[in-house]
Amino acid sequence: MPYLTLSILIPIVAGVLILALGRADRLPLVRLLALLGALAGFAITIPLYTKFNLATGAMQFEELSRWIASYNINYHLGVDGISVLFVLLNSFTTILVVWAGWVVIDKRPAQYYAAFLIQSGLINGVFCSLDAVLFYFFFEAMLIPMYLIIGAWGGPNRVYAAMKFFLYTMLGSLLMLVALLYLFNVSGGSFEIQAWYQLPLSHKVQVLLFFAFFMAFAVKVPMWPVHTWLPDAHVEAPTGGSVILAAITLKIGAYGFLRFILPIVPDASRTLSGFVIALSLIAVIYIGFVALVQKDMKKLIAYSSISHMGFVTLGFFLFSQLGVEGGLVQMISHGFVSAAMFLCVGVVYDRMHSRQIADYGGVIHTMPRFAALFMLFAMANSGLPATSGFVGEFMVILAAVKVNFWLGFGAAVTLILGAAYTLWMYKRVIFGKVANPNVAALTDVSTREFWLLAVVAFAVLAMGLYPKPFTDVMHQSVADLLAHVARSKL
Amino acid sequence: MTPEFSLYPVLREVVLLAAVSLLLIVDLFISDDNRHVTYWLTQLSLLACAALTLATFKAQPVHAFSNMVSDDWMSDVLKFVSYVAVSLMLFFSRDHLKARGLFRGEFFGLTLFALLGVMVQISANSLLILYLGLELMSLSLYAMVAMHRDHRQSSEAAMKYFVLGALASGLLLYGMSMVYGATGTLDLNGIFTAIVGGKANTSLLVFGLVFLVSGVAFKLGAVPYHMWVPDVYDGAPTPVTLLIGTAPKLAAFAFVMRLLVSGLQPLVADWHAMLLILSVLSMIIGNLTAIAQTSFKRMLAYSTIANMGYMLLGFVAGISRQDPLIGYAASMFYAIAYVLTTVASFGVILLLSRTGFEADKLDDLKGLNQRSPWYAFLVMLVMFSLAGVPLTIGFFAKLTVIESVIGVGYYWLAVVAVLTSLIGAFYYLRIVKLMYFDEPVDTNAIAVRGDAHFLFSVNGLALLVLGCVPQPLLALCYKALHASF
Numbered sequence: 001m002p003y004l005t006l007s008i009l010i011p012i013v014a015g016v017l018i019l020a021l022g023r024a025d026r027l028p029l030v031r032l033l034a035l036l037g038a039l040a041g042f043a044i045t046i047p048l049y050t051k052f053n054l055a056t057g058a059m060q061f062e063e064l065s066r067w068i069a070s071y072n073i074n075y076h077l078g079v080d081g082i083s084v085l086f087v088l089l090n091s092f093t094t095i096l097v098v099w100a101g102w103v104v105i106d107k108r109p110a111q112y113y114a115a116f117l118i119q120s121g122l123i124n125g126v127f128c129s130l131d132a133v134l135f136y137f138f139f140e141a142m143l144i145p146m147y148l149i150i151g152a153w154g155g156p157n158r159v160y161a162a163m164k165f166f167l168y169t170m171l172g173s174l175l176m177l178v179a180l181l182y183l184f185n186v187s188g189g190s191f192e193i194q195a196w197y198q199l200p201l202s203h204k205v206q207v208l209l210f211f212a213f214f215m216a217f218a219v220k221v222p223m224w225p226v227h228t229w230l231p232d233a234h235v236e237a238p239t240g241g242s243v244i245l246a247a248i249t250l251k252i253g254a255y256g257f258l259r260f261i262l263p264i265v266p267d268a269s270r271t272l273s274g275f276v277i278a279l280s281l282i283a284v285i286y287i288g289f290v291a292l293v294q295k296d297m298k299k300l301i302a303y304s305s306i307s308h309m310g311f312v313t314l315g316f317f318l319f320s321q322l323g324v325e326g327g328l329v330q331m332i333s334h335g336f337v338s339a340a341m342f343l344c345v346g347v348v349y350d351r352m353h354s355r356q357i358a359d360y361g362g363v364i365h366t367m368p369r370f371a372a373l374f375m376l377f378a379m380a381n382s383g384l385p386a387t388s389g390f391v392g393e394f395m396v397i398l399a400a401v402k403v404n405f406w407l408g409f410g411a412a413v414t415l416i417l418g419a420a421y422t423l424w425m426y427k428r429v430i431f432g433k434v435a436n437p438n439v440a441a442l443t444d445v446s447t448r449e450f451w452l453l454a455v456v457a458f459a460v461l462a463m464g465l466y467p468k469p470f471t472d473v474m475h476q477s478v479a480d481l482l483a484h485v486a487r488s489k490l
Numbered sequence: 491m492t493p494e495f496s497l498y499p500v501l502r503e504v505v506l507l508a509a510v511s512l513l514l515i516v517d518l519f520i521s522d523d524n525r526h527v528t529y530w531l532t533q534l535s536l537l538a539c540a541a542l543t544l545a546t547f548k549a550q551p552v553h554a555f556s557n558m559v560s561d562d563w564m565s566d567v568l569k570f571v572s573y574v575a576v577s578l579m580l581f582f583s584r585d586h587l588k589a590r591g592l593f594r595g596e597f598f599g600l601t602l603f604a605l606l607g608v609m610v611q612i613s614a615n616s617l618l619i620l621y622l623g624l625e626l627m628s629l630s631l632y633a634m635v636a637m638h639r640d641h642r643q644s645s646e647a648a649m650k651y652f653v654l655g656a657l658a659s660g661l662l663l664y665g666m667s668m669v670y671g672a673t674g675t676l677d678l679n680g681i682f683t684a685i686v687g688g689k690a691n692t693s694l695l696v697f698g699l700v701f702l703v704s705g706v707a708f709k710l711g712a713v714p715y716h717m718w719v720p721d722v723y724d725g726a727p728t729p730v731t732l733l734i735g736t737a738p739k740l741a742a743f744a745f746v747m748r749l750l751v752s753g754l755q756p757l758v759a760d761w762h763a764m765l766l767i768l769s770v771l772s773m774i775i776g777n778l779t780a781i782a783q784t785s786f787k788r789m790l791a792y793s794t795i796a797n798m799g800y801m802l803l804g805f806v807a808g809i810s811r812q813d814p815l816i817g818y819a820a821s822m823f824y825a826i827a828y829v830l831t832t833v834a835s836f837g838v839i840l841l842l843s844r845t846g847f848e849a850d851k852l853d854d855l856k857g858l859n860q861r862s863p864w865y866a867f868l869v870m871l872v873m874f875s876l877a878g879v880p881l882t883i884g885f886f887a888k889l890t891v892i893e894s895v896i897g898v899g900y901y902w903l904a905v906v907a908v909l910t911s912l913i914g915a916f917y918y919l920r921i922v923k924l925m926y927f928d929e930p931v932d933t934n935a936i937a938v939r940g941d942a943h944f945l946f947s948v949n950g951l952a953l954l955v956l957g958c959v960p961q962p963l964l965a966l967c968y969k970a971l972h973a974s975f
Contacts (some may be wrong), residue, residue: 028720070961070964070965071964111859111863133889136880138880139578140885144879147922152859159927160684170915176911177892178892178904178908181889181892252809
């Protein structure tokens, strides 16, 4: 069965169906279709995990057919240990998003759900593509639904945020396009990403290609100093949009590092690793401090995302099994934790219509069940052992200490900073006396919201206590990747 | 059998000419209420031409009239797209014309004459025929721009178009006379042979080439010969703008192919540098100036200028590539993609306009998603296609032309092209923003004829379908050029 094609097509078809059938008076039908589409989309990706062959680092579930013969572009899909988990994560998060919007979205719901489902299919395409043009095709196309989501369902400053998001990411990806076309020419007419792995390239060319790719992916991650679109996009996006942005879209940037930069330009990656590590540490430490002073909950989580993603890029450029795997685990974990954090903000925002920390206080008195769940996610965000947040960070710190003690020390600062900004925010929002009548009037989480958060809570705990199912999948692919990167292409 | 006397290569032109003549006579005898007879006759003649193109198709080029015209695969493709564009223009503008009192025989007659000029240019294989076709097209278009007689902007646009157009024709003619003087022939193949044979005076040729390229650049609307474009696009009645923005661009493409690539190929080092400058300036100035526009038509005019810059990129690749046809085919693909997109972009203005309301301001698109989600979706496809974002044909159009400049090692040019297209994305996105994020100002119901609605939907979806399956069209462009040159 072509699982990958189906994982791309099912959500898209569901989205188109919703658009075709969605009228204002058919809201229940629209919701049902959206949920079915999301569930079916996730169901089709489960065999990717259960049938995954752990013994090999090569591509699996490959599909290959001609797409554009004139330019030798193929419809080539496949997943390895690095990408397969993100297909699952994306399809899973889509269910959360549909569920989170269930009663909340009343403005043009059909278009809302359709945008998320279509985007979900396109993102699966990004993770599965083994042909560079196909990758780029999905990579750019997925900007369209997110642009509409932020702009149409976002907050007061949504237009600015949506424009900034689109243009910022497009700037990076266009330079990548030039790099892709260059590689197409020097490789004698092939857009196969894996064929480029074997392509000998001079050091100067590698450095230029490195920066072309780096622009595309660093904006997406986002790395300091090209991160400024993220706080705007996060703050203005509706809850679902923030969840997808934080949980999935950012991961595409980091994934690009592993799929393109490290294997295609390994020598440049090694010479420039200091540069990337420096930027990563700035993200981890400086952005951590920036997060500390935020007054807006979503903005705080946005900065915390940048800081956490700094860990990921740091781990990748240590060139050790532990570091890369730690980065990947951190990506998955951050997918769960940041999604949950944004969902939590969404829960109180739907009631209070404010994200300002100062407007809250003493929420625990009116929403005890919510406070308990939020506590778990706050702890996971600070990297408490037994939550998923700990595993990735610990692996990266260990790998960093092996390279250089002070590197590890710098990275470990985040454990303090992360705890500081997350828990301080938690304290101000949840604890204390009931701050104002609005808080006093709050009602605790509904059954829908409870299960929504509980499912993620389960994932966070499970991954924190027993990360082996996740690391096993990526082990062989990461080992192969590192072996490849260790060889010079000069 | 003497091919010299065969009318086959010009059969379509003959049929169209006969049809226009018939149409003009018939139109005299029908009352204003029955004007739709003329309209359908026009559509019928387009259909006949399209059918003839398919029926008489030959892959091998056929030359006729002492090699003055050539009927080849490239001209078949370009002519076919021209018929489609003109036919769509007529379908979209029927109500628009009626509401403005332009639903008259002259309009249809001139439209077909302009198309005939386009067809002659596409098939021309001699400087003289090229010029004749160009003038036939231009004169018809001048008159059409002025059709709104009592409209100040329209008259001003017509005046500008005419004066500048006449100047450009003069330049072109001057250049042609020098080429003729240097080579002693008007026949493009003859010119090629004369230059290769070393019999021609190169400095005279290059001097003439400057004028030729200037004339072509004017017709394309490439910077610095672009000043007429915004005023004419804005001032002309929208159906005429649509016409100017589509078929003549295909003619200009054929013009460049025949004149520069086929006839003056030995001077490639000279003309390729000129096109390079035109292309870079057009991309930069077109995209930057478009940002400041508040009129939808003016914005599209500047977008046209920028798009012609991208189209020229493919020709730049003619300099050193082993197979320059890849670059030219990319340009051809770009031109066709651009025409399909442009028909839809002006089409939406026509469909949204009513009596006394032009729908040509950007703000008129506000909240379109709430008034008609389907049209908003289609216009979104058009905008993303112009911006070159994937899922639409515009992406592959940009991809192929940029690939062709990278193929010849012009990396800086590729970077300029992508950066300017980023600037372009800004104003195309603004349209999407107006439609999806803003509240509607105009709340009148949108009433569109059934056939126009259907064809507009097909047109919009074609951008999406060709954006996902571009291979047939890409292959067609390459094959057509391969068989023709």
